[in-house]
Amino acid sequence: MQQAVTADTAPPRGRSSPGDAIFATTVRASGLFVLGLLGAIIVVLAIGGMKAFRAFGPGFLISTDWDPVQMVYGAAVPIFGTVVTSVLALLMAVPLAFGIAFYLTELAPMWFRRPVSTAIELLAAIPSIVYGMWGFFVIVPIMAQYVEPFFIDNLSDLPVIGFLFDGAPFGTGILTAALILAVMVIPFIAATMRDVFETVPAVYKESAYGLGCTTWEVVRSIVLPYTRTSVVGGIMLGLGRALGETMAVTFVIGNTNRISYSLFGPGNTIASLVALEFPESQSGSLKLSSLLALGFILFVISFIVLAVSRFLLRPRLKT
Amino acid sequence: MSATTAGSVPGPAKNLRASRALGRRRYLVNTIAKALSTLATFIGLAFLASILFTLVSRGIGGLSLTVFTTSTLPPGSNGGLLNAIIGSLIQTVLGAAIGTPIGLMVGTYLSEYGQGSVVANAVRFVSDVLLSAPSILIGLFIYQLAVAPFGGFSGIAGCLALAVLVIPIVVRTTEDMLRLIPVTLREAVVGLGAPKWKMIVLVCYRAARQGIATGILLAVARIAGETAPLLFTSLGNLNWSLSLDKPMASLPVTIYQYAGSAFDDWVQLAWVGALLITFGVLAINIAARLLLRGAK
Numbered sequence: 001m002q003q004a005v006t007a008d009t010a011p012p013r014g015r016s017s018p019g020d021a022i023f024a025t026t027v028r029a030s031g032l033f034v035l036g037l038l039g040a041i042i043v044v045l046a047i048g049g050m051k052a053f054r055a056f057g058p059g060f061l062i063s064t065d066w067d068p069v070q071m072v073y074g075a076a077v078p079i080f081g082t083v084v085t086s087v088l089a090l091l092m093a094v095p096l097a098f099g100i101a102f103y104l105t106e107l108a109p110m111w112f113r114r115p116v117s118t119a120i121e122l123l124a125a126i127p128s129i130v131y132g133m134w135g136f137f138v139i140v141p142i143m144a145q146y147v148e149p150f151f152i153d154n155l156s157d158l159p160v161i162g163f164l165f166d167g168a169p170f171g172t173g174i175l176t177a178a179l180i181l182a183v184m185v186i187p188f189i190a191a192t193m194r195d196v197f198e199t200v201p202a203v204y205k206e207s208a209y210g211l212g213c214t215t216w217e218v219v220r221s222i223v224l225p226y227t228r229t230s231v232v233g234g235i236m237l238g239l240g241r242a243l244g245e246t247m248a249v250t251f252v253i254g255n256t257n258r259i260s261y262s263l264f265g266p267g268n269t270i271a272s273l274v275a276l277e278f279p280e281s282q283s284g285s286l287k288l289s290s291l292l293a294l295g296f297i298l299f300v301i302s303f304i305v306l307a308v309s310r311f312l313l314r315p316r317l318k319t
Numbered sequence: 320m321s322a323t324t325a326g327s328v329p330g331p332a333k334n335l336r337a338s339r340a341l342g343r344r345r346y347l348v349n350t351i352a353k354a355l356s357t358l359a360t361f362i363g364l365a366f367l368a369s370i371l372f373t374l375v376s377r378g379i380g381g382l383s384l385t386v387f388t389t390s391t392l393p394p395g396s397n398g399g400l401l402n403a404i405i406g407s408l409i410q411t412v413l414g415a416a417i418g419t420p421i422g423l424m425v426g427t428y429l430s431e432y433g434q435g436s437v438v439a440n441a442v443r444f445v446s447d448v449l450l451s452a453p454s455i456l457i458g459l460f461i462y463q464l465a466v467a468p469f470g471g472f473s474g475i476a477g478c479l480a481l482a483v484l485v486i487p488i489v490v491r492t493t494e495d496m497l498r499l500i501p502v503t504l505r506e507a508v509v510g511l512g513a514p515k516w517k518m519i520v521l522v523c524y525r526a527a528r529q530g531i532a533t534g535i536l537l538a539v540a541r542i543a544g545e546t547a548p549l550l551f552t553s554l555g556n557l558n559w560s561l562s563l564d565k566p567m568a569s570l571p572v573t574i575y576q577y578a579g580s581a582f583d584d585w586v587q588l589a590w591v592g593a594l595l596i597t598f599g600v601l602a603i604n605i606a607a608r609l610l611l612r613g614a615k
Contacts, residue, residue: 017514017515017516019514019516019517020514020515020516022516023515023516023519023520024432024515024516026424027424027425027427027428027431027432028428028432029424030421030424030425030428031424031425031428031429031432031433031438031439031442032438032442033421033425034421034425034442034445034446034449034486034487034490035438035441035442035445037445037449037483037486038445038448038449040460040464041452041456041457041460044460044463044464045456045459045460045463047463048459048463095359096359096362096363097359098356098359099355099356099357099358099359099360100356100359100360100363102352102356102359103356103357103359103360104360107353107356107357108360116360116364118605118608119363119364119367120360120363120364120367122367122601122604122605123363123366123367125540125541125544125600125601125604126370126544126597126600126601127543127544127545127546127571127593127596127597127600128544128545128546128547129544129546129571129574129575129578129593129596130370130374130544130593130596130597131370132575132578133574133578133589133590133593134369134370134373134374136578137373137377138369138373183366186363186366190363214345214346214348214349215349215352215353216348216349216352216353217345217349219352220352237451240451241451243453244452244453244454244455244456245453246453246454246455246546246547247546247547247571247575251578251579271453271455271547274455274459275455275547275550278550278551279550283467284467291459292459292463295455295456295459298453298456299452299453299456302451302452302453303448303452306447306448306451306452307444307448309451310444310447310448
């Protein structure tokens, strides 16, 4: 992008127009406003959560209690749930998203690419609440009737990993939440992968084809190594999205403050706990402060993940 | 891996049988990979189709004029969604109206003033992080700033939360679109003696207007379906209210309250609301894409 560089030094004027000074100050101030906004979010959440951090100390992070009667609150269960559902969601979403990106960049006929790309991207536009309803009314019954009984019958007796498939087939739970999250983050990961796959210089791929490589070998040995950093960045972007997802998870996760080692067990996430418990928290109460402290923790986690994602993606997608 | 193995195994001249086996294996792996990736695409499309089909099949039956002419009523009394629809429109429009100018200014800063500066890179980074930050936290943030100190949930707090979500979307598209404007156009304007701000406002904005409008449309589509930030700010209101200083109904929050209820007619209305909001949001999204295609 050469032009913007020249634009910065553009007006070769003897006297500067007063309009210029006003305009430049306004846009610079808006830039600083955005910086201040992020700072304000962090500070406001930290101050709000201060009471809880003071009351429970570092133990807040590892305590599994959430007892409004005893006024004892801990963050371990929702942090566990947030991380586990998001990582499981990625395990399902990444292969699918890679397949979609592979199909869209190498296999699909030209006329078919744009409509399919658009359709996949539209998955990202569907409101979270609609995913929640779809998950609760469509996916949960399927999980309860077919998927979970199948796993429980066939896999729960396995040594070592059998505990993952223990429990009753309620349909709701960690695996269902992860599945819905996977569908929600597929468009973000697939779109990033598609965009970076398209940045691979044609001459590299043509050279490989010229040596007799198959399409898969070209993707496996040329495209993926060339775009590896950005692909990881896209996956981190999906992770960042999954961590903070609220409404869809609230509908299907079962909302129980207990660490369950079974995939079918109920649980909660930071976002779902905040959404559900918030209406029952008095302003200024220790409970509200604990929720804000959870919000602060979630913000820190997503900030780190998104920062890493951006760091990895920047060299490829930014010109 | 596979590409390099071709050099390390005996070539056709040395071992015909081995090379045939290798060829067959490579062909098979290629076919399987292609088949799986096609399958993945169709699974993705099937998810979209399943969601849309569910919405239509469950929502269309409850769609009637009453939905648009009656406010939310207690279960069993044939209520509608009028207050929720109006509340959503007000909050979405106001949220976009507050967030868009700020986003536009920041995008302008990044593209026209901040080349290579450390501050501008930080602003771009922060804006990108805010773009994907959990919206529920924006709700908590505005709750602490604009609800708790003033002692009550309010429509205007909802607007503010949505405005925060709008800013990074508009920043991103504005910056990208302004960068597409050819340098010759800028030089022509400056050559006529126009100051820089006139070049930006009168020429660059005009040249990039379709792209900028796309960003605003995408932002509107995003915030129209947001539930989590509104739970803590405008809260939702089952009565008719247009005052910005009182709790205000919105379609997503009403859907959330109704979908989880035990009353069949409320659940039915939730599906109608979900149908309306999804197709509204998807229509805006597709319109934005068509506009962008025209712009490029």
